[in-house]
Amino acid sequence: MKFVKDxxxxxxxxxxxxxxxxxxxxxxxxxxxxxxxxxxxxMELKAKRWRPMFLLACAEGYGASAERAMPAxxxxxxxxxxxxxxxxxxxxxxxxxxxxxxxxxWSTNTAILSGDAMIVQAYQLLADVDNDLLAxxxxxxxxxxxxxxxxxxxxxxxxxxQDVHIDEYMEMIRLKTSVLLAAAVQxxxxxxxxxxxxxxxAYAFGEHFGLAFQLRDDYLDVFGNPNDFGKQVGGDIxxxxxxxxxxxxCEADGGxxxxxxxxxxxxxxxxxxxxxxxxxxxxxxxxxxxxxxxAIHSQAASExxxxxxxxxxxxxxxxxxxxxxxxxxx
Amino acid sequence: MKFVKDxxxxxxxxxxxxxxxxxxxxxxxxxxxxxxxxxxxxMELKAKRWRPMFLLACAEGYGASAERAMPAxxxxxxxxxxxxxxxxxxxxxxxxxxxxxxxxxWSTNTAILSGDAMIVQAYQLLADVDNDLLAxxxxxxxxxxxxxxxxxxxxxxxxxxQDVHIDEYMEMIRLKTSVLLAAAVQxxxxxxxxxxxxxxxAYAFGEHFGLAFQLRDDYLDVFGNPNDFGKQVGGDIxxxxxxxxxxxxCEADGGxxxxxxxxxxxxxxxxxxxxxxxxxxxxxxxxxxxxxxxAIHSQAASExxxxxxxxxxxxxxxxxxxxxxxxxxx
Numbered sequence: 001m002k003f004v005k006d007x008x009x010x011x012x013x014x015x016x017x018x019x020x021x022x023x024x025x026x027x028x029x030x031x032x033x034x035x036x037x038x039x040x041x042x043m044e045l046k047a048k049r050w051r052p053m054f055l056l057a058c059a060e061g062y063g064a065s066a067e068r069a070m071p072a073x074x075x076x077x078x079x080x081x082x083x084x085x086x087x088x089x090x091x092x093x094x095x096x097x098x099x100x101x102x103x104x105x106w107s108t109n110t111a112i113l114s115g116d117a118m119i120v121q122a123y124q125l126l127a128d129v130d131n132d133l134l135a136x137x138x139x140x141x142x143x144x145x146x147x148x149x150x151x152x153x154x155x156x157x158x159x160x161x162q163d164v165h166i167d168e169y170m171e172m173i174r175l176k177t178s179v180l181l182a183a184a185v186q187x188x189x190x191x192x193x194x195x196x197x198x199x200x201x202a203y204a205f206g207e208h209f210g211l212a213f214q215l216r217d218d219y220l221d222v223f224g225n226p227n228d229f230g231k232q233v234g235g236d237i238x239x240x241x242x243x244x245x246x247x248x249x250c251e252a253d254g255g256x257x258x259x260x261x262x263x264x265x266x267x268x269x270x271x272x273x274x275x276x277x278x279x280x281x282x283x284x285x286x287x288x289x290x291x292x293x294x295a296i297h298s299q300a301a302s303e304x305x306x307x308x309x310x311x312x313x314x315x316x317x318x319x320x321x322x323x324x325x326x327x328x329x330x
Numbered sequence: 331m332k333f334v335k336d337x338x339x340x341x342x343x344x345x346x347x348x349x350x351x352x353x354x355x356x357x358x359x360x361x362x363x364x365x366x367x368x369x370x371x372x373m374e375l376k377a378k379r380w381r382p383m384f385l386l387a388c389a390e391g392y393g394a395s396a397e398r399a400m401p402a403x404x405x406x407x408x409x410x411x412x413x414x415x416x417x418x419x420x421x422x423x424x425x426x427x428x429x430x431x432x433x434x435x436w437s438t439n440t441a442i443l444s445g446d447a448m449i450v451q452a453y454q455l456l457a458d459v460d461n462d463l464l465a466x467x468x469x470x471x472x473x474x475x476x477x478x479x480x481x482x483x484x485x486x487x488x489x490x491x492q493d494v495h496i497d498e499y500m501e502m503i504r505l506k507t508s509v510l511l512a513a514a515v516q517x518x519x520x521x522x523x524x525x526x527x528x529x530x531x532a533y534a535f536g537e538h539f540g541l542a543f544q545l546r547d548d549y550l551d552v553f554g555n556p557n558d559f560g561k562q563v564g565g566d567i568x569x570x571x572x573x574x575x576x577x578x579x580c581e582a583d584g585g586x587x588x589x590x591x592x593x594x595x596x597x598x599x600x601x602x603x604x605x606x607x608x609x610x611x612x613x614x615x616x617x618x619x620x621x622x623x624x625a626i627h628s629q630a631a632s633e634x635x636x637x638x639x640x641x642x643x644x645x646x647x648x649x650x651x652x653x654x655x656x657x658x659x660x
Contacts, residue, residue, distance in 0.1 A: 033480075033483070034483055034487065035479060035480055035483040083446075086442055086443070086446060089439075089442060090439040090442060090443065108438075109419075109420040109486060112416055112419060112420060112442060113416070113420065113479055113482055113483060113486075115446075116413075116416060116445075116449070116479055117476055117479040117480075119446065119449055119450075120449075120472055120475040120476050120479065121472075121476070123453055123468070123472055124472040124473075124476070127465065127468045127469060127472060131465060134464055134465055134468070135457065135461060135464055138453070138457045138464070139457060142450055142451075142453055142454040142457060143454075145450040146447055146450050146451070146454070149365060149443055149446055149447040149450065150363075150365055150447075152443055153363070153364055153365040153443060156439060156443075157364065
């Protein structure tokens with residue numbers, strides 16, 4: 001496959017297409033039983049497939065075939081969806097990608113056990129790689145998977161803590177969302193047999209990209225246009241979620257905004273709560289601080305990308321994706 | 331390490347000792363945090379360590395060092411304990427090995443997430459094997475892990491079904507308990523670089539051993555001496571559990587005993603229930619049928635063992651373990 005130069009949408013569609021084919025083949029091969037049905041359901045929910053797409057693009061950019069990288073790409077995507085299935089239980093979430101979550105549609109026990117089967121299948125997919133890749137990919141996959149669990153643990157701990165520092169929040173989103181994207185990009189470099197230095201740059205690119213992406217998500221959840229943004233705008237506010245914006249507001253100007261926020265904790269008229277909390281966020285300068293932090297991580301991602309010795313087409317592709325993160329409204 | 335000929339207890343103690351050392355080293359290396367504390371708790375509960383012991387003994391019997399087999403042995407034991415942690419949530423079990431279960435001591439969310447971290451660590455331990463072993467061990471580990479999930483799914487399905495056939499029960503216990511022991515023994519053969527035929531015999535030995543062991547457990551739960559048996563005798567009866575003995579009773583003599591059993595379903599005076607149901611079991615000949623089934627699988631295990639080309643000391647060791655299964659009262 002050759003990169004479709006300068007046409008990012010087409011390139012994204014291409015990766016989504018080949019991934020959809022392989023993901024469908026994987027779920028279709030599973031037995032038709034109570035254990036596997038929720039796996040098929042979960043994997044077929046509409047998703048962007050960012051992680052495996054980054055992995056394939058990086059591998060191809062480094063000269064490896066998409067076929068060589070495919071087992072790792074599928075493993076990463078199945079692992080990611082496994083974490084969503086279990087996180088949804090822990091977060092008591094009714095919906096995922098606009099559809100019923102597995103524990104709601106079936107049961108908590110089903111979501112636990114099918115999730116367990118799913119992580120095993122992630123390893124099964126990974127084990128399909130060329131023999132020279134298995135050990136290095138396993139090493140990275142395992143340490144990353146543990147970090148994702150650590151991130152979810154921090155996220156749950158934050159719910160009952162009133163003293164979360166913004167640095168802890170950044171570490172939490174790094175573990176919970178960035179490291180898996182970072183590992184995906186590095187795996188692309190591993191598939192291309194690249195040096196440790198190139199692998200480190202690939203990881204750094206994915207890590208900062210992931211942070212910028214998550215912060216943009218936090219920003220849009222508050223300040224997004226409801227007509228554009230897929231999720232409910234203000235959802236984090238209604239849930240009193242300790243996001244970057246929330247924590248920045250708590251810490252800004254010697255903490256003068258914190259009491260204002262705490263007064264809106266709990267259940268209130270939703271519209272009034274969203275309007276008022278947004279005003280407090282803005283008064284503290286949290287909106288600008290968040291945009292600044294996004295710019296910092298986008299810049300860091302861009303610098304790492306600049307030093308990655310990948311094909312020019314791949315560089316154009318990743319640069320365009322980085323632009324999307326910085327400017328996206330959806 | 332040389333086998334301590336003819337002294338099985340000493341040999342068991344030896345394996346338990348070296349496994350305890352390595353398991354303690356593994357849990358001690360984990361961060362001291364909410365995510366990892368339940369893993370340490372679970373791994374340090376008193377356990378017999380049958381699966382890793384079989385793996386080490388088979389590997390040594392086939393001429394491999396215990397050190398070569400150790401990563402797989404640890405992986406198997408950590409995986410087994412992960413399944414217990416999640417099964418206890420699904421089964422709503424208050425106690426495990428006489429201690430509070432993880433979801434009781436901490437919370438369901440903790441037991442889900444720490445269990446997830448635990449299965450990742452099982453793979454992390456496995457990835458420590460010599461490079462030539464990683465791919466073949468992964469292949470067997472993955473397919474076995476999925477079968478264990480399938481067995482747990484069947485077990486849960488049985489609870490709400492009144493038409494479970496005894497063959498389905500045998501398949502359920504094969505998947506839920508036997509295949510992991512079978513895989514452990516086969517992994518020992520893989521560590522010894524043995525032929526597929528020897529691996530197949532090793533697997534068959536473990537599989538039949540596991541079935542005999544589980545059936546003996548079912549038997550002792552009903553007919554065991556309360557002074558010897560570790561668990562509460564009659565626990566399965568009180569829970570209306572569809573064991574071999576229960577299902578045999580339902581099917582024996584054209585089904586004439588089934589109504590008698592159904593009359594005792596649900597909550598009754600526990601002592602009266604246990605006494606009466608035991609009488610129905612005996613009247614149907616289920617006690618003898620269970621002992622006969624144990625003998626069949628012990629015999630099959632013994633035949634496979636006889637054809638395994640392992641050191642005589644290892645054969646003596648496994649034969650002695652097989653005797654324990656057939657005669658054990660605890």
